[in-house]
Each structure stands twice: as C-alpha cells, then as structure tokens.
Amino acid sequence: MSELRLEDIAKRAGVSRSTVSRVINNQPNVSEKARQRVLEVIKLTGFSPNAAARTLVSQRSNTIGLVLPHSVSTFFTDPYYPHLIKGITQACNQYDFTLALFVAGSKEYQEKLLPRLSSKGFLDGVILQSGHQADQSIILELSKTNLPMLVAGRPLYDDEVCFIDIDNIAASEKAVRHLINCGRKKIVIITGPLTSTVGLDRLSGYRNAMDSSSLKYNDNSIIESDFTEQGGYNAMQKLISSKPDAVFAASDMMAIGAIRFIRDAGLNVPKDIAVVGFDDLPIPMVNELQLTTIRQPVVQFGFKAVETLIELIENDLPIIKRVLMDTELIIRKSCGFESG
Amino acid sequence: MSELRLEDIAKRAGVSRSTVSRVINNQPNVSEKARQRVLEVIKLTGFSPNAAARTLVSQRSNTIGLVLPHSVSTFFTDPYYPHLIKGITQACNQYDFTLALFVAGSKEYQEKLLPRLSSKGFLDGVILQSGHQADQSIILELSKTNLPMLVAGRPLYDDEVCFIDIDNIAASEKAVRHLINCGRKKIVIITGPLTSTVGLDRLSGYRNAMDSSSLKYNDNSIIESDFTEQGGYNAMQKLISSKPDAVFAASDMMAIGAIRFIRDAGLNVPKDIAVVGFDDLPIPMVNELQLTTIRQPVVQFGFKAVETLIELIENDLPIIKRVLMDTELIIRKSCGFESG
DNA sequence: CTGAAAGCGCTTACAG
DNA sequence: CTGAAAGCGCTTACAG
Secondary structure, three states: OOOOOHHHHHHHHOOOHHHHHHHHOOOOOOOHHHHHHHHHHHHHHOOOOOHHHHHHHHOOOOEEEEEEOOOOOOOOOOOHHHHHHHHHHHHHHHHOOEEEEEEOOOHHHHHHHHHHHHOOOOOOEEEEEOOEHHHHHHHHHHHHOOOOEEEEOOOOOOOOOEEEEEOHHHHHHHHHHHHHHOOOOOEEEEEOOOOEHHHHHHHHHHHHHHHHOOOOOOHHHEEEOOOOHHHHHHHHHHHHHHOOOEEEEOOHHHHHHHHHHHHHOOOOOOOOOEEEOOEOOOOHHHHHHOOEEEEOOHHHHHHHHHHHHHHHHHOOOOOOOEEEEOOEEEOOOOOOOOOO | OOOOOHHHHHHHHOOOHHHHHHHHOOOOOOOHHHHHHHHHHHHHHOOOOOHHHHHHHHOOOOEEEEEEOOOOOOOOOOOHHHHHHHHHHHHHHHHOOEEEEEEOOOHHHHHHHHHHHHOOOOOOEEEEEOOEHHHHHHHHHHHHOOOOEEEEOOOOOOOOOEEEEEOHHHHHHHHHHHHHHOOOOOEEEEEOOOOEHHHHHHHHHHHHHHHHOOOOOOHHHEEEOOOOHHHHHHHHHHHHHHOOOEEEEOOHHHHHHHHHHHHHOOOOOOOOOEEEEEEOOOOHHHHHHOOEEEEOOHHHHHHHHHHHHHHHHHOOOOOOOEEEEOOEEEOOOOOOOOOO
C-alpha cells in the first residue's frame, strides 16, 4: 500500500517524476491541470514521499535534537522539562520540524550519543540544555562538528557559542528590589549551585540590587544550595543566625523548604521574614503558600529556542546569536504585600 | 571537515567503498590488514557515514517515535511521563535507536502529525501512549500504514493491536485484598475516568477482590474521578456518607486528596479509614503521608516497551504481541499495617 | 510548463 | 577477501 514511489504516482497521473516532485514541494511552473491530476492521485493512493531520500538529496532532515546532558539530573522530577518540551514541540509542529530527544543518563551514555548527534544527514541542528560547567566538553565537541547548535541556558564559557537564556541577573535584581521596596533591610539569599550559570547569575542579581541600595550583606548572607526543598530548609537553618528579615531563594522548591524551616523556628512569613522564590512552575505548594516569585516563561522559552535554532540552520554562514528573555515578578503574599 | 564521504575514506585507505562499508558495519570478509587501515583513517578523519543515505538503502532508520496523543493532557504535570521517557531513552541508548518525540497538544496538531509519522524512511516503528477512547482514530490510522506500532496502555478496543500495559486488574485486586486482610469490610473506590482502560481495569480489580471475599458494595461505593488531588478530595466527600472503613484510590494524587478530606472531616487515617493509592511515583507528599500504594515499574515499562517494539520491527510478518507487567504492593502506614 | 538525466551517499548482490 | 556496478527514492539544474 505505502510501497509507492514518486515514479508510480507519475505514471498514474500521466506526468514525469519531476512534475510530481514539483507539486509535492509546492513549486511553481506546474500547470493547474497537471497539479490537480497529481494531487488527485496522491490523495487516492495516500502517497507520501520517502523521508530518507528527500533528506539525502536536499541535505535537510527537518529534524532537530534536544540534548539533555548528564548534568541534568533533575529531568525526572523537575516540572521545568516537560514545560520546556511543550514549547519546543509546539514550535516544531508549527515549523514542520520533528524533535529527536536525547537524554544522557550518565557520562557513558553521553559519549555514545555524540556520533549519533553529529552524523550527517540526521539532524539539522541541536538544542543543548546546559548552564553547568560539566557540559563544557560536549559543547566543545558539538561545536567542532559544524552542526548548528543553540545552547539553552547560558554556558559557563560563552565566547563562541549561540545561546538562549532568561535574563537571570535582571530577574533576581527585580526580586530583591521588591523585598527592598517592601521595607526589608537584612536580605539574605539561598543560591543554586555555583557551578552553574543559573546559580551564579541569580547571585549577581542579588548583589546588584543590594549594592545599588547600599544595603549590607556578607558571606553569612549567602548560602549555596541545590534547588531542592530539603536544601532550602538546610540553607535557611544556616541563614537564621544572621537574623534576616527577608530571604530570596533562587528556586521555588528552595523557597518552600526555607518557609518550612522558618515556621519550624516559630517565626512567621511574611511578618518576621519575607520570602521570594523563583520559577512559578505549577507546584501545588507554591499556590498554597501564596509565594511571591519570579515567573519564568518556560513554554515560550522552548518555543523561542526552536525559532532561534531554525535561524541558525537557515543562515549559511555561521552567526552568533544570543537571546535573553524577560521574566515577570508575581506578587503574592509571602512578602506581606499584595498585588494591587 | 565532516563533508567526507565513504569514497574519500576508501581512497585514503587504498581500498574500495565496499570494503569501507563492510568495516563500518562490522561485516566479515575483510582482511585484518584492510580493517586496521580503514579504522585508522576513520579515526583520523572523524568520519561518520551519512544517516540518510544509510536509511535510504537499508530501509532502516533506527529511529522510533513516541507519540503522546492529545488525550494525554497531563504530560506537563504528571511525573509519569518523564519516568516513562527515562526508560525509553535508556533502551534506545542500549539498542542504538534514536527517539523522536511527538506531543500532540491538540486534535489539530495530531492531524498534522500523521503524515510525518507514517512517511516512509523516517521511523522504524512507533510507541503510542494510549488507553483513552479518544485515541481510537489515531490507532486505526497508524495501523493502516503498516508501520510497526506498539500501544502503551491497553487500548479500549484491542483486537488487532499490539500493546503493553501493567496488569491493572491484578494490581487493583492486590491493593483491595490488602485492605481486606487488614480487616476492613466497607471498602470504597475512587476510580479514574471510565473512558479509559486504566480507569476501567482498576475498577475491575476492585470488583474481583470484593466479590471473591463476598464483601458488599454498590453504586455509592464507586465514585469516578480524574486522577487529580482535588478530584480525590471531592470524590471522598461523596463517599463519606456510606461510612466506609477503607478507600482504594486509583492514583496517589487522588489518595492524597482523599486523605485531605478525611482529615478535614475530623477522621483519622488509618484508624477510621484506611487508604491505598496507586503509582508510587516520587511525589513528596506520598512519602510524608506514608501512603500504602501499588508501585508501577514505570521506567522498566518504558524500557520493555522499546524492546517489544524492536521485536515487532524485526519480525517480517506482523505478529500480535501483548505484554502485561507486574506491580508491587508497597506497604506503609496508611492502612495501619506496617511492612514486616 | 515539462521531462530526461545526473546525483545525493550509502549497501549489497555479483563476479572474480 | 575484494571491487565494480546497480540501486535505494528522491530533487534539481538543464534543455526544450
């Protein structure tokens, strides 16, 4: 049934292979009569052209890869990734691309992936989720293959690579400024891992906001953690001795943990300590706690990533693209300040 | 750099294209000397063969598709899917396949997907996540293309299709039997949507267990819900009037909701009402609540799905495959009965 | 507007 | 064990 080739369609429509090909590819220079006849036969037979043959001759597969390197250990628990994939697949649908997904569960698997990723005639380009220093080597290896590549999440060394990220620095500044506007003075921060740019950039934003308001902070105001709830709890435990009146947690999960500790310590949010988180993914607890937070446009981020990658693919000469996306401060009640 | 072809390698190694091809494909009938020379040149040049050309001639792409039809609306919130994907990608890595992911966010997108899915020379086979009656049409359409297809989740009409599922009936029986063994007599159930086989099969298991112990139940013992926390809460509210001493919720999220209502009603779990859930995915609340539940082997399920699909692909004549996987009862404290 | 022919980069009988 | 040649199913100059 589907073992038809272009040639068979041509015969049945009484035209040449070339004409059928032109019709399929929506090219001009086909008479309306011929076009109709071909279209009819195609509908009748359910013909669809062989993808491999098209790829071979056109040098385009219309397939892009999403690579989650082994540094992404939270793929299975973090709702971030499904939302990212949602945006990516939406864009793929819209632009008629297919998504190939590569999840490197371990360093060994990651090694095995490389040849597949870089073999010609398979992917038109690749989105590499990154931001962690451990990804430096795979970024380098992929760069060498000349495969168009967009890194999602600013890489640690971003000299020659194209990347897309949210503006983490501006976002964190916004979060901390909000605490300052609420009248808080002793503001501390729970950061993500400082081996990643997400961790580093959100800390930079905190510093910027504090500095520009001439507020004091020191080493005891900054605790590095790991984006988990328990990590937030533990970090808050360390921070409490400096008697803060506000805490900025670089993720909602850590904010939730921090709040849990604050309550365990017999203190009140927001009265004693105001809290701002980061992410605003649909974690049930976030809503319950009425957490003020920074909303990441995750779905739009995925969508934009695909659009940017397509630009890279369609530009013949390599170009350097950097995209930073804006975030939004979502004011709830954890700073004692409701949205008006 | 990577614009090399087989022919270039052949020239540099002083052999023919055929020999290089044999070396790359690990075929016999190559002298050790020739093999070494070719391998050396390949390593030196970083050559990797063009995937499209290989696919065209071998009629195998080593790519499989995972299709999440639009009936899967919980992709972005349910941790089930990342775990499923974990298992699938692990198997893909092991068997040297690539995963193409198709998420049909809407019915319209799903329509657009079909030609891509069924176009020759692209996918060797497809795993279709299903179990919902709305998927009947896409199952049918894909069946017609002769593309090897495995449905993950028993489809409503399973006559001619290959599928893999967990043994939902046996699992639910096991869950309800446990409640019976704990001495409970008035056992009620919160089911999933009865438009899906997951919903139906887990209800069947409940009935089997109740019947074989000659326990009574009626229409008021069975409330259909939607797998969400709030749905579980609402369902429990309706069930409470029949004064149950135990409830089997067909998902952990619903069990969590049910427990919330039970507590709001001033009752105690497990003293007044014992609770068993279903899934045992790493939802933080499950642990906190010490919920007794059925553990689905989600990762292994994904892995096995790929292995089964590969069998289908490699069998020349179509075969009907049905795989049912076992589950495990995880005894915690929500039935007042700790594991020994 | 149309078709014959070359070619994309491989694999695989086939003959030696 | 080895290589020349055909062919996988398309697209795309090219000539008309």
